Amino acid sequence: MNTREKLYELDYMRFIACFAVMIVHITATGVEGYIRGSFPHIVTLIVNRSFKFTTPIFIFLSGVTSFYSYRNREFKYFDFLKKRLSNVLVAYLVWCVIYYLTYIKLGYHAYFDMKFFIENIFNGKMSYHLYFVIIIAQMYIFGPIFYKLLKNSDKKILILIIAAIFTALCAEYIRFKDSDRLFLKYIFFYMLGIYLTLEYEKFTSFLMKNKWVLIAGYVAIGLAYTVVSYMDMKIYIYVWFTFSLISIFFVYILGLMMKDAFEKYYGFIKLFGQSSYYIYLMHPLVLTLAIRYTDMNGILSITQRLIIYSVTVIPVTVICCLAFTMAKNYYKKKRKEATAVTSGN
Numbered sequence: 001m002n003t004r005e006k007l008y009e010l011d012y013m014r015f016i017a018c019f020a021v022m023i024v025h026i027t028a029t030g031v032e033g034y035i036r037g038s039f040p041h042i043v044t045l046i047v048n049r050s051f052k053f054t055t056p057i058f059i060f061l062s063g064v065t066s067f068y069s070y071r072n073r074e075f076k077y078f079d080f081l082k083k084r085l086s087n088v089l090v091a092y093l094v095w096c097v098i099y100y101l102t103y104i105k106l107g108y109h110a111y112f113d114m115k116f117f118i119e120n121i122f123n124g125k126m127s128y129h130l131y132f133v134i135i136i137a138q139m140y141i142f143g144p145i146f147y148k149l150l151k152n153s154d155k156k157i158l159i160l161i162i163a164a165i166f167t168a169l170c171a172e173y174i175r176f177k178d179s180d181r182l183f184l185k186y187i188f189f190y191m192l193g194i195y196l197t198l199e200y201e202k203f204t205s206f207l208m209k210n211k212w213v214l215i216a217g218y219v220a221i222g223l224a225y226t227v228v229s230y231m232d233m234k235i236y237i238y239v240w241f242t243f244s245l246i247s248i249f250f251v252y253i254l255g256l257m258m259k260d261a262f263e264k265y266y267g268f269i270k271l272f273g274q275s276s277y278y279i280y281l282m283h284p285l286v287l288t289l290a291i292r293y294t295d296m297n298g299i300l301s302i303t304q305r306l307i308i309y310s311v312t313v314i315p316v317t318v319i320c321c322l323a324f325t326m327a328k329n330y331y332k333k334k335r336k337e338a339t340a341v342t343s344g345n
Contacts, residue, residue, distance in 0.1 A: 066084060
């Protein structure tokens with residue numbers, strides 16, 4: 001484990017998760033708009049639920065990337081907190097401003113209200129998807145406790161089992177306004193990511209030995225999740241939790257397979273991985289503008305709306321975010337070269 005420099009499969013997982021989160025938000029139009037029980041509604045619901053693993057996977061990936069680098073160096077809490085929070089909060093604040101100003105321009109808000117703006121920054125409500133940033137910020141604050149707990153224990157699996165039960169129960173029974181922003185409902189997925197950094201060989205060996213069982217399990221639990229969602233059954237949370245866990249295994253297997261199969265394309269995948277957070281932040285804004293366009297042009301067909309959203313939201317978001325990341329990388333490279341020249345002189 002100590003000789004491993006980079007987990008390339010994580011970038012492939014980000015690639016999958018980014019497309020999945022855009023598909024989930026786009027297909028929500030079909031889930032809500034088609035006649036309940038109709039063939040288009042069922043198909044859209046299956047697609048929507050099959051890809052609705054994004055929050056647990058992004059949290060899992062954060063657990064991995066938060067602590068993987070500390071396998072060879074000393075952990076310092078405040079240095080960790082400063083780096084992690086600055087990485088997510090600066091972009092988050094920028095996009096909160098962008099969303100608020102855009103919503104004012106579109107007439108969703110009458111004027112700029114500083115109190116409203118600050119409140120929505122802290123509760124992650126400037127846009128419907130920004131709750132994720134609030135959860136991740138909490139994970140960074142409390143994550144080192146979980147890291148120390150797992151690292152110093154020889155009963156890591158038992159701890160994960162307890163964490164899984166605790167997380168599922170929190171998701172089921174903690175219900176109050178904005179409770180979906182509470183990290184306790186996702187703590188297991190973050191701890192699973194930490195476990196990977198400590199037991200990489202065991203984790204990946206388990207996945208590859210049970211590859212086809214886990215792939216079949218993903219298909220089965222995905223269909224079960226769809227049925228439970230459609231029927232609005234009381235076991236929804238527990239099925240969601242199981243689906244989320246199996247999905248992490250499934251997408252990790254895909255990441256390992258893609259790492260070997262598409263090695264020559266890794267440069268692009270790496271760039272995509274570096275852009276994943278920006279893609280997550282930006283795509284609902286493009287979707288909002290696309291929805292506004294269809295509303296203003298009187299496009300009532302749900303199918304037409306889905307086509308328009310798909311051909312605009314995904315390419316526009318991806319191209320813009322990749323271009324921004326390329327420019328950012330270029331600037332960092334030039335700055336590093338300039339610093340090296342100055343130091344040499």
